[in-house]
Amino acid sequence: MALVFRSARYAISTCFRIFRSTMEGAGRRSGGMAIVARHAPLIQSPAKEVKSMSTAQGGRPEMTVRTIEPAQHTAAKVAGFIYLLTTFISVFGVFYVRGQLIVSGDAVQTARNIAASERLFRIGTVCDVIGFVGVILVVALYVILKPIDRHVALFAAFCRLGECFVIAVITVNDFAALSLLSGADYLRAFDTQQLQALAYTFLRVHTAGYQIGIVFFGVGSTVFAWLWFKSRYIPRGLAALGIFSSLVMAILMLAFMVFPALATVVTPVYYGPPGFIFEVGLGLWLLVKGIQAPIVE
Numbered sequence: 001m002a003l004v005f006r007s008a009r010y011a012i013s014t015c016f017r018i019f020r021s022t023m024e025g026a027g028r029r030s031g032g033m034a035i036v037a038r039h040a041p042l043i044q045s046p047a048k049e050v051k052s053m054s055t056a057q058g059g060r061p062e063m064t065v066r067t068i069e070p071a072q073h074t075a076a077k078v079a080g081f082i083y084l085l086t087t088f089i090s091v092f093g094v095f096y097v098r099g100q101l102i103v104s105g106d107a108v109q110t111a112r113n114i115a116a117s118e119r120l121f122r123i124g125t126v127c128d129v130i131g132f133v134g135v136i137l138v139v140a141l142y143v144i145l146k147p148i149d150r151h152v153a154l155f156a157a158f159c160r161l162g163e164c165f166v167i168a169v170i171t172v173n174d175f176a177a178l179s180l181l182s183g184a185d186y187l188r189a190f191d192t193q194q195l196q197a198l199a200y201t202f203l204r205v206h207t208a209g210y211q212i213g214i215v216f217f218g219v220g221s222t223v224f225a226w227l228w229f230k231s232r233y234i235p236r237g238l239a240a241l242g243i244f245s246s247l248v249m250a251i252l253m254l255a256f257m258v259f260p261a262l263a264t265v266v267t268p269v270y271y272g273p274p275g276f277i278f279e280v281g282l283g284l285w286l287l288v289k290g291i292q293a294p295i296v297e
Contacts, residue, residue: 068233068293072144076233079140080286086134087279093127094210095268104264107200108193111181118178125174134164138220144291145227153227159220163213170209173202211253218250225278232294238281245274 101113101121114121138160145153177199180187187195225242228234248271256263 068291069147072147073290075140075143076286076291079137079144080283080288080290082133082137082140083279083283084287086131086137087276087283089127089130091276093124093131097121097124097127102203107196110200110203111196114177114199115181121174121178125171128167128171128174132164132168134167135161138164141224144233145224145231148227148231152223156220156223156227159216159223163216163220166209166213166216170206170213173206173209177202177206208257211256214253215250218246218248218253221246221275222250228282231291233291234282234285238278238285241274242278242282245271245278249275 097120101110101117101124103109103113138157141160142153142157145156180195180199180202190198222243225239225246228242229236229239252266252271256266
């Protein structure tokens with residue numbers, strides 16, 4: 001109670017001094033401005049006081065450090081691990097497994113490859129399912145970058161969640177293709193070529209759905225990378241690479257939807273490496289070094 005009383009007395013006396021000085025200087029414009037300038041620090045918030053003190057000497061701002069919460073450090077380690085896990089699993093499932101088994105434009109050979117290496121095809125499907133742990137990555141990124149801009153981070157998180165949802169849904173197409181190629185008795189109503197064509201159609205739908213997922217991924221990753229760039233938690237060059245690579249992927253996927261033939265010319269060999277370097281680099285940085293408290297003016 002004594003502390004409250006002293007604080008109230010100090011506030012009242014301060015206000016009284018400001019009022020008396022203002023009244024004495026009424027009619028004198030320059031004098032009034034000097035009084036306001038002299039007493040302004042007494043009524044400013046603590047944050048503003050720090051800012052005014054930092055610019056007091058020579059008019060040059062001092063460097064201040066943005067604090068990082070413990071939850072952000074923990075989320076950075078989690079995000080780094082999941083970045084590496086999901087990146088390598090996706091590369092294996094998409095480029096190795098599907099690259100080995102699916103022959104573009106050839107339903108017959110694709111069906112033969114899957115029948116001969118069904119286990120490998122199922123492993124590729126499981127890789128897509130494991131990729132759903134990307135939901136944890138989204139939460140971790142939101143926790144890290146929410147202090148930079150909560151609304152923008154929320155938008156990026158919704159985009160990345162959309163990607164996870166789409167990828168999870170299109171995985172059903174793999175099981176549909178496997179069912180059509182299983183040779184079950186209920187499939188005798190169809191001949192072999194019809195079953196192969198239907199299975200290949202489901203695989204094509206999977207590819208189209210994957211492009212939709214990459215659009216969500218590209219937009220969300222671009223926004224998150226922009227927040228990384230703004231935060232200075234990681235090297236800005238790495239964040240800039242993330243903005244570029246993610247935006248290019250989103251734009252290309254939309255272009256492939258409008259001009260399907262373009263996908264045969266602009267292959268992942270051209271647009272994949274920058275995104276791979278960004279995600280692996282970011283994952284290693286977060287896992288090893290974590291996020292650094294940035295020094296800002």
